Amino acid sequence: GRRAALEGWLGGAGFIVAVHHWLLPSLHVFLLPLAALVGVLWIPWALLVREFLGGAPDPGRATAALLLVPAGWLLSELARSWQGLGGPWGLLGASQWQVPPALRLASVGGVWLVSLLVVAVNCGLVLLIAVPGARVPAVAGVTGCVVLTGAVWLWLPRPEASGALRVAVVQPGLVADGPDSTEQRFAAGERLTRALVGQRVDLVVWGESSVGGDLAARPDLAGRLAALSAQVGAPLLVNVDARRPAGPVPAAPAPALAASVPKGGIYKSSVLVGPHGPTGDRYDKMRLVPFGEYIPARSLLGWATSVGKAAGEDRRRGAEPVLMNLPGRPGVRIGPLVCFESAFPDMSRRLTRDGAALLVAQSATSSFQRSWAPAQHASLAALRAAEDGRPMVHATLTGISAVYGPSGERIGPALPTSARTAQVYEVPLARGSTYYVRFGDWPVGTCLALLAAYCAAEGARSLGLRKPAAAPEPTTPPARTARG
Numbered sequence: 001g002r003r004a005a006l007e008g009w010l011g012g013a014g015f016i017v018a019v020h021h022w023l024l025p026s027l028h029v030f031l032l033p034l035a036a037l038v039g040v041l042w043i044p045w046a047l048l049v050r051e052f053l054g055g056a057p058d059p060g061r062a063t064a065a066l067l068l069v070p071a072g073w074l075l076s077e078l079a080r081s082w083q084g085l086g087g088p089w090g091l092l093g094a095s096q097w098q099v100p101p102a103l104r105l106a107s108v109g110g111v112w113l114v115s116l117l118v119v120a121v122n123c124g125l126v127l128l129i130a131v132p133g134a135r136v137p138a139v140a141g142v143t144g145c146v147v148l149t150g151a152v153w154l155w156l157p158r159p160e161a162s163g164a165l166r167v168a169v170v171q172p173g174l175v176a177d178g179p180d181s182t183e184q185r186f187a188a189g190e191r192l193t194r195a196l197v198g199q200r201v202d203l204v205v206w207g208e209s210s211v212g213g214d215l216a217a218r219p220d221l222a223g224r225l226a227a228l229s230a231q232v233g234a235p236l237l238v239n240v241d242a243r244r245p246a247g248p249v250p251a252a253p254a255p256a257l258a259a260s261v262p263k264g265g266i267y268k269s270s271v272l273v274g275p276h277g278p279t280g281d282r283y284d285k286m287r288l289v290p291f292g293e294y295i296p297a298r299s300l301l302g303w304a305t306s307v308g309k310a311a312g313e314d315r316r317r318g319a320e321p322v323l324m325n326l327p328g329r330p331g332v333r334i335g336p337l338v339c340f341e342s343a344f345p346d347m348s349r350r351l352t353r354d355g356a357a358l359l360v361a362q363s364a365t366s367s368f369q370r371s372w373a374p375a376q377h378a379s380l381a382a383l384r385a386a387e388d389g390r391p392m393v394h395a396t397l398t399g400i401s402a403v404y405g406p407s408g409e410r411i412g413p414a415l416p417t418s419a420r421t422a423q424v425y426e427v428p429l430a431r432g433s434t435y436y437v438r439f440g441d442w443p444v445g446t447c448l449a450l451l452a453a454y455c456a457a458e459g460a461r462s463l464g465l466r467k468p469a470a471a472p473e474p475t476t477p478p479a480r481t482a483r484g
Contacts, residue, residue, distance in 0.1 A: 001047060004054075008046020012076075013039030019090035022371030027291060038085055041076045048072040053126065062127050062134035066141040068454055070119035071447035077115055078444055083287050087343050089376070092118050097379040101153045103386035103408035107434040108152055110345050110387050112443040121145050159389040159406035159430035165332065165358060167403065167427045168193075168201045168234075169395045172210075173420035174366060182212030185397065186221070192422040193228050193236070199424050201234045202329060207397035208268065208339050208364040209241035215271060215278055217245070222277050230275035235327050239338065239362040240269045244316075265316040268293075270336035270362060272324050279327065284318025285338040287347070321347070323354055332429070335390075337361045342380050342394065345387055345441070352388040352437050357429050359384060359392040366398040369417055374400040382408040389434040391427045406430035 016035035023031050049072075052065035073092070081088035093114030096102035102114050109116075120141060127138035172188035175181045189206055196204065215222040229236050246264035268285040271278055288294045294314035326332040335356030341347050342361035351359060361381055365374045374396070381394035386408030394402050399417035403425045404410055412425045 001050065004046045004050035005043045008042040008044075008049075009036075009039045011039070011046070012042030015039075015042075015090075019376075020086070022368045022373040026367060030291070034086075038080050041079045045069070045072040045076045053123070056131055057127070057134055059134055059137050062131065063137040063141075064454075065127065066120055066123050066137060067450055069123050070116045071450045073119045074112060074116050074444065074447045075451065077112075081344075083344075084290060086290060087287070087340055088345070089340065089343050091115055094380060094383055097382040097408070100407075100409075101149050103382065104152050104156060105149060106383055106386045106408070107389060107436055108156065109443040110349075110436045110441060111383050112345075112441055116443050116447070117145050117149070156435075157432075159434075160432045162357075162429045162431040164429060165202045165326075165329070165391075165427045166200060166424055167358075167393055168196050168199070168204045168232075168422055168424045169393060169401045169403070169415065170204060170206050170210075170422045171395070171399060171401050171415050171419055172207075172397060173418075174369065174398050186211060186224075188420070190224065190228060192420070193232060196232050196234075196422055196424065199232075201232060201424055203326060203334070203358075204229075204232060204234055204236045204422075205360055205362065205393055205395040206236065206238045207395050207401070208239045208362040210362075210397060211238045211240045211271075212242055213240070214242040214244050215240060215273075217242075222273070225273040226275055226277045229273055235279065236273045237324075237334065237336065237360060237362070238271055238273060240267070240271050242266065244269075263316055265314075267316050267318070268338050269318075270322075270324075270338060270360075272334070274327055279324075281322065281324035283322035283324070283336045283338075284316070285341065286318040286321070287341050287344060288315050288317060289340055321351055321354065323351065323356055326358075332357045335359045339363045340377070342377070342384055342392075345384065345436075348384040348388050348390075348392070349437055349440065352390050352433075356390060358427065359388065359390050361392065361394045362396075363394065364397045369398055374398075374417055378402045378414065382410070387434065387436045389430055389432060389437065391429065393425075393427070403427060 013035040016038050017031065020031065027034065048069050052061050052069055057065060077088070077091050080086070091111050093106070093111040096114050096118065105113050105117065124138045124142035127134040128142070170189050170192045172185055172192060175185045175188065189210055193204055211221060213221050225236055225238060243266050244264060270283040272281040273279065322336065324334040324336065326334055333355050335348065335351030335358065337347060337359065339362070348359050363377055365377055368374065378394050378400040381392040381402060382404045385392040385404040385406060389406050391406055391411070392404050399415050399419055401415040402410060403412060405428050411427060412423065415421060415423055
């Protein structure tokens, strides 16, 4: 057991370092203890692997392995998907974002179902190759996964078409750091947006942190954006990364009302701007990047700012999701997300349930420009689109920007990290609801039930083994007495 636990821990830590290696410039040495901490979550799964796949499992153990080993893996992914541990980045199911049948499965059970079936198929193949006595359950398990995938691919209804939008993504590219870099980036966005005049777009999307001043405090910026909207003939969805003053506190407020008063500080906000200025629709980012936008337990871990590019000041969190009505397109509502919020399946699912017709993620990965991070991030939009049956726009400052249709298929060209351009996409809309939107994370609940049943059975068996044996029956008749 100790060796399995050690190998599981080291495997988990190594996996985290490999998938998140691009964080080294920001976290430096702190990535190693973080990986060691998250790697602990692999230990229970490693013990399950040893229990059911170790040695030469009989058909009964092999059958249990096909159920419990994937379930254990899925719960380890669920645990490390907590925002404080970095969120659901690098999930196994996300590796299948270019596989159409996998995207169809995501519309049924989310990325969780894809992860579950990937592990189940690999368990079946291991048993088939390495354990001759377990070939019957192995073949049955792999065949079951193939049949399920085929049935979903062939018979599950596709998203029902419901018109289209012409959406422009503005990607200004890298801007050298300096005292005027924020203005240079804004000006580059202006130039690229003006090039869209006459192209009949319905919406223009800028990337994360594309505006460096609070529009209420900077009427000059708001005016420039409004003028752009008027020239292009479409609203602009920009992202403001700026300090905002605290909201007014009403006299003698009720506790619930006082809690809703905006606090002063730095926010990252998606803001819709029309030809007359901001429309009033604003979404404040709710889930912040650990260390990049806030320091967890800053009093204990604040030293991280001295060894990497950790946040010197914690950003403020938004209170709730927001849907924005698209001017000029009645009934079309935009569901905005900011940066790594697109990694969380529950956030896009909630926006879809609330009525979003178009999902938009605004991102900036310029700190990781020459790494795997931009491609990893862009791929997540394909999964969210497939899960929710809604198109998704992934707009970044420096690439990779991409657009995906309601089935997770790519629409038009992706914009690489070298591109400085504004690209117009014909984005198909869809109506209806996927099984994932309706039923949520049911694979997670199923796996919890399986593991709970296994733990209960093991507990009952353990208690049965510890129960004291009954006293043996006498083997000789009792002695007769004088009176007997």
